[in-house]
Amino acid sequence: MFSRQRPRWMAIGAEFDLTPPQVMTINRIEPDRPAPMSDIARWLACDASNVTGITDRLEKRGLLERQNDPGDRRVRMLALTPEGLELRAELQERSRIPPPEIIALSAEDQASLRDILLRVMENRGP
Amino acid sequence: MFSRQRPRWMAIGAEFDLTPPQVMTINRIEPDRPAPMSDIARWLACDASNVTGITDRLEKRGLLERQNDPGDRRVRMLALTPEGLELRAELQERSRIPPPEIIALSAEDQASLRDILLRVMENRGP
């Protein structure tokens, strides 16, 4: 099931010229809530050195910027620029459109699915 | 929801030293049912030239082999070797273990989720 969503997922990113990890990074940074790079690495479940390159490319495109953490000078906080914020909003708007297999479900199934998946989300950390 | 499964998905492949597209390719080839490379490309929603490289590496590891299609000499059919078959079985066995968020659901929720997702699968082509 989940692996079948891969093409769809990649297509949404491609609309904005973004790769999957770039999409995940932008989604992870909430407006006015910069996130340290180590947090992104945990979120992507990848090596920290990987985040350096991803950040470089997003920064070069003007979607985010590195900021200093006043409390810890080792840390670089990632914050979305105005362009990044706008892109993030479009991205989330675009992701809100359900795939056809879900639309084809009955209204009751859709409601049950939503409720069950909400409970699934509760079973995770933040 | 789906993007959160990415780390899990990659970890399963990593247990067998396989990347996501390699896992998808092996899963796509059923025992005794070789698949043409064009079919893999459609399945991965990627360029045909990409499949060449993925196939090269899997073939070099002895997991599958290129065969000729007697009906069309342009086509290369991909068939799993005995090692490939065994790996595929282990992979599917490993994928059958549900993630903790799902296990934490009530029995009724699990049953409803299964039924709804089965209906979702019916709403797709093969």
Add this chain to the structure above:
DNA sequence: AGTGATTGTTGAGAGTGTCAAGTATTGAAG
């Protein structure tokens, strides 16, 4: 101060992905 852990960066190397160009083969139209 001194030691050890943490944060991020760099460089090397494998893998994935795209595109453009090229070969071989098929199938259909003149």
Add this chain to the structure above:
DNA sequence: CTTCAATACTTGACACTCTCAACAATCACT
């Protein structure tokens, strides 16, 4: 029967993702 467009795959060039090992800077604790 030849020509011609379409299909299946490969190759080469280039960007991106990923990992690992090595490194600099900073922190936290003694």
